[in-house]
Amino acid sequence: MTQLVGYEIWNAARVPNLGINASEAADGIAVARRASADIFFKPLWDTLSGRDRSFLTAMARDDSETAVSDIARRAGMSPKQVSTYRSRLISKNAIVATRYGYVTFADPAAREWLRAMS
Structure with missing residues (x-):
């Protein structure tokens, strides 16, 4: 991940040999975060069931942690279903x-990736 961030900051710099300003660094970091989600989260996403995806999509609405009761309401799941999918997603290191x-998401970039995909 560190190499990816450095690479994207370098690419965002207008004239990297003369230094990189804060705005260019922020732009590079944003690109790297999106790319990391494509690299690390998308392969996991591709293996998930529809209900797993609904659970994560319900979580993506929040900026930080999500109450499981909100997930149940948003995804139309019973408490037992939420418990099942919560455990599955924790075991897959998708959430903690x-x-x-x-x-919450194990990797905050996953939330941003899901929002961008919506």
Whole structure:
């Protein structure tokens, strides 16, 4: 990931040999985050069931952690279904539990990737 960030910052710089400003660095980091999601998250996404995807899409609406009760409501799942898919996605390292009743993406770039795909 570090190499990817450096590469994209270098590409974002207008004249990298003369230095890189904060704006160019931010642009490069943004491109690298999107690319990392394509590299690391998309292959996982391609293996997920429709219900797994619904669970993650329901999470992507939030800027940080998501209450599992919100996921149930948004995805139209019962509490038992939410528990099942929560466990599956944790075991696949797609999400992590942040505290009781809340989860978030293991990689924040996954949230951005899902939002961009919508």
